[in-house]
Amino acid sequence: MPQIPTITDINEATERIKPYVHRTPVLQSSWFNDQTGAELFFKCENFQKVGAFKFRGACNAIKKLPKHDGKKGIVTHSSGNHAQAVALAAKLNGYKATIVMPKNAPKVKVEAVKGYEAEIVFCESTIDAREETAQNIIRETGATFIHPYNHPDVIAGQGTSAKELLEEIPELDAIFTPVGGGGLMSGTLLSAKAINSKIKVFGVEPELADDALRSMKSGKVEPVLRTDTIADGLRTSLGELTFEIIQSHIDNIVTVSEASIIRDMRNVWERMKIIIEPSSAVPVAAIMDNKVQVEGLKVGIILTGGNVDLDTFKW
Amino acid sequence: MPQIPTITDINEATERIKPYVHRTPVLQSSWFNDQTGAELFFKCENFQKVGAFKFRGACNAIKKLPKHDGKKGIVTHSSGNHAQAVALAAKLNGYKATIVMPKNAPKVKVEAVKGYEAEIVFCESTIDAREETAQNIIRETGATFIHPYNHPDVIAGQGTSAKELLEEIPELDAIFTPVGGGGLMSGTLLSAKAINSKIKVFGVEPELADDALRSMKSGKVEPVLRTDTIADGLRTSLGELTFEIIQSHIDNIVTVSEASIIRDMRNVWERMKIIIEPSSAVPVAAIMDNKVQVEGLKVGIILTGGNVDLDTFKW
Numbered sequence: 001m002p003q004i005p006t007i008t009d010i011n012e013a014t015e016r017i018k019p020y021v022h023r024t025p026v027l028q029s030s031w032f033n034d035q036t037g038a039e040l041f042f043k044c045e046n047f048q049k050v051g052a053f054k055f056r057g058a059c060n061a062i063k064k065l066p067k068h069d070g071k072k073g074i075v076t077h078s079s080g081n082h083a084q085a086v087a088l089a090a091k092l093n094g095y096k097a098t099i100v101m102p103k104n105a106p107k108v109k110v111e112a113v114k115g116y117e118a119e120i121v122f123c124e125s126t127i128d129a130r131e132e133t134a135q136n137i138i139r140e141t142g143a144t145f146i147h148p149y150n151h152p153d154v155i156a157g158q159g160t161s162a163k164e165l166l167e168e169i170p171e172l173d174a175i176f177t178p179v180g181g182g183g184l185m186s187g188t189l190l191s192a193k194a195i196n197s198k199i200k201v202f203g204v205e206p207e208l209a210d211d212a213l214r215s216m217k218s219g220k221v222e223p224v225l226r227t228d229t230i231a232d233g234l235r236t237s238l239g240e241l242t243f244e245i246i247q248s249h250i251d252n253i254v255t256v257s258e259a260s261i262i263r264d265m266r267n268v269w270e271r272m273k274i275i276i277e278p279s280s281a282v283p284v285a286a287i288m289d290n291k292v293q294v295e296g297l298k299v300g301i302i303l304t305g306g307n308v309d310l311d312t313f314k315w
Numbered sequence: 316m317p318q319i320p321t322i323t324d325i326n327e328a329t330e331r332i333k334p335y336v337h338r339t340p341v342l343q344s345s346w347f348n349d350q351t352g353a354e355l356f357f358k359c360e361n362f363q364k365v366g367a368f369k370f371r372g373a374c375n376a377i378k379k380l381p382k383h384d385g386k387k388g389i390v391t392h393s394s395g396n397h398a399q400a401v402a403l404a405a406k407l408n409g410y411k412a413t414i415v416m417p418k419n420a421p422k423v424k425v426e427a428v429k430g431y432e433a434e435i436v437f438c439e440s441t442i443d444a445r446e447e448t449a450q451n452i453i454r455e456t457g458a459t460f461i462h463p464y465n466h467p468d469v470i471a472g473q474g475t476s477a478k479e480l481l482e483e484i485p486e487l488d489a490i491f492t493p494v495g496g497g498g499l500m501s502g503t504l505l506s507a508k509a510i511n512s513k514i515k516v517f518g519v520e521p522e523l524a525d526d527a528l529r530s531m532k533s534g535k536v537e538p539v540l541r542t543d544t545i546a547d548g549l550r551t552s553l554g555e556l557t558f559e560i561i562q563s564h565i566d567n568i569v570t571v572s573e574a575s576i577i578r579d580m581r582n583v584w585e586r587m588k589i590i591i592e593p594s595s596a597v598p599v600a601a602i603m604d605n606k607v608q609v610e611g612l613k614v615g616i617i618l619t620g621g622n623v624d625l626d627t628f629k630w
Contacts, residue, residue: 025340027362046588047342108585262630270423273361273590273621306588314627315577 007194037295046306050084058085060157073143077130080109082148087116149183150239159187176283179203180234182242233279260285322509352610361621365399373400375472388458392445395424397463402431464498465554474502491598494518495549497557548594575600
């Protein structure tokens with residue numbers, strides 16, 4: 001098993017990726033504060049390069065690679081945002097990227113990967129199909145695999161978002177993030193708990209993809225059973241590494257319904273005038289549905305991305 | 316004719332409204348910079364209270380009212396954002412607001428006005444019908460009329476946005492705003508030209524509502540001939556006061572097509588992950604269509620608002 005990153009790794013990642021990433025803004029909303037009785041601070045990774053926090057982890061992992069490895073190419077599999085992140089980070093380093101994507105990935109994400117000049121190989125949407133396809137490419141080309149979440153450098157990179165948030169709002173009582181593969185969740189836990197051991201950190205999943213909650217109960221990594229949640233970034237299971245970190249540090253994991261995700265995605269669009277993708281609305285929904293008591297607290301929420309297919313809007 | 320505001324009026328407005336307005340962020344976009352060859356700075360009034368710059372002017376005008384006048388109530392007519400702005404500013408001062416709205420005003424804007432506890436009186440969408448309806452209410456109640464743009468305190472309030480923008484990016488070569496009734500345009504001209512006499516200031520209109528351009532050519536206020544542009548905030552003609560200010564100070568007025576407005580509204584949503592209403596996309600479209608040469612320049616754009624009916628999105 002790869003080693004668990006430390007706060008030193010996260011600090012080094014911060015310096016390593018600083019020239020490439022946006023320091024994303026932290027927004028507030030009086031409407032959401034009124035609704036919840038809490039003071040909410042939204043860390044806007046939807047404004048990050050490629051439209052999602054994923055660029056932080058991919059950029060850190062690819063920047064750290066020895067040049068002779070990078071020259072053989074980069075491979076990954078992803079339902080979308082990690083794909084764009086690897087494609088752009090590889091391009092910035094002059095490496096070739098090959099991205100394995102599930103056939104049902106949103107069109108907007110496929111187009112974006114193409115825009116970063118990566119090669120795309122489509123496969124079935126199961127985790128097995130993705131991994132097998134990626135392994136075949138590695139065998140043929142000697143390319144380096146950048147796992148979307150079960151990778152210490154990726155986790156350290158994702159941890160830089162919570163670090164920035166806590167630099168800006170050090171008095172936070174709690175931080176909420178969604179849980180998909182657990183990369184952001186792990187990075188956030190390592191970062192936040194090292195900076196302030198008293199801070200509470202909560203993970204939120206769609207009810208339809210509650211694998212992390214089930215994994216916490218059973219004590220081992222449980223698979224996602226369905227891939228039909230609207231929160232397309234959260235359709236993956238935990239990895240061994242992210243599971244270990246989450247199990248050791250997390251305060252609680254809660255779940256939210258599809259209806260609540262859609263409701264609060266729309267609330268964020270209407271009230272805050274920013275575009276978030278469904279996965280970003282998952283922690284917002286947990287707070288709005290009172291799944292964790294936050295009244296009177298200062299709460300950080302990481303809005304993970306803003307890549308939505310806008311074709312259905314009547315332009 | 317009311318007096319033209321000075322930079323002193325704008326500075327006083329800034330202090331007067333400071334406790335109530337958001338100091339809106341200035342965003343950049345590498346995609347738009349790549350497309351235009353310019354460095355663009357987007358002043359995000361879509362994040363302003365009530366979702367539009369209009370709150371600045373209404374807040375300034377209503378705050379300045381003697382209490383015995385305010386107590387008789389506030390009246391205005393507006394296609395939407397000024398209505399919300401007056402409703403909220405009146406509410407914050409404990410005054411009653413009555414808003415005359417055209418029957419075809421977007422539902423989201425009508426709902427928002429109701430949310431601020433104002434009374435709504437609907438009328439036909441012509442400027443004559445609006446003014447007559449408002450005058451009837453004034454005659455009956457003694458309420459004070461806050462004109463949406465042809466009012467020195469409103470213009471001074473709108474000028475505070477460009478002032479903030481220039482405080483943040485003093486080296487701007489040019490500023491673009493849309494032109495509807497001319498309140499923002501006038502405030503921006505007075506503010507920008509007083510702060511830096513060399514700065515170029517451009518107004519942009521939809522081709523379907525090119526009344527300001529025609530007014531500049533004829534030397535008198537020309538009416539809007541159609542009210543069907545998608546840019547619903549720009550369906551009004553200039554006033555005598557705004558016309559005089561614009562005529563004296565503006566560098567140029569250009570027009571853009573409906574297709575370009577829609578294209579760049581979508582580009583801003585997709586590339587910047589922020590929600591803007593069609594009127595906000597009007598100056599963006601002028602730059603993207605090269606209606607004014609901006610290559611190599613630092614250019615400010617005031618994104619005027621973000622109030623869009625999201626019902627047509629497939630949630």
